[in-house]
Amino acid sequence: DAGVIQSPRHEVTEMGQEVTLRCKPISGHNSLFWYRQTMMRGLELLIYFNNNVPIDDSGMPEDRFSAKMPNASFSTLKIQPSEPRDSAVYFCASSKGQGTYEQYFGPGTRLTVT
């Protein structure tokens, strides 16, 4: 079975540009999570969805960040406008839910904002 798929794997952009990160969860999983990982702050949960509905977005740093899940097999995390401090590795993870809480991570997108 395919794992969580993320694209792109690497993104380099200039400050002020819009960035869109994409995620395809594991088929049959009904919870999806977006994380950010930096050396200073470790792994931080940004937002998570259950059955395509955003449940907790308290980790989203500010209004420049937005996330959508239009269907069970696709989610996006958008940063507009991007800033150098947004440079990090962004992970998507999915979970089957229904009483299990094991999250499976994608390979991540390394974002560099210059």
Add this chain to the structure above:
Amino acid sequence: GQQLNQSPQSMFIQEGEDVSMNCTSSSIFNTWLWYKQEPGEGPVLLIALYKAGELTSNGRLTAQFGITRKDSFLNISASIPSDVGIYFCAGRGSSASKIIFGSGTRLSIRP
């Protein structure tokens, strides 16, 4: 909010040695998860624990859910070079799906 304290931050050991690391929390957790992350990759789930006192093994790895529900331990027996990486604990409290990650233990091995 809930926080996890993971220790040690780093370990530099001899190949063949056993390894122990742990996580503690000030509040009760209902689920403990242990992950390993290698450079350039996402965290990979190693062991999941759901009941206080539970002891679970995955090959040379053994993890335990502390009886107080505020801690968990991961042991690696007879370490080998491919055990190198960062090990994260993660815990779920009262939230339905949200888990919180520890800061990680970086394991390095002398050949």
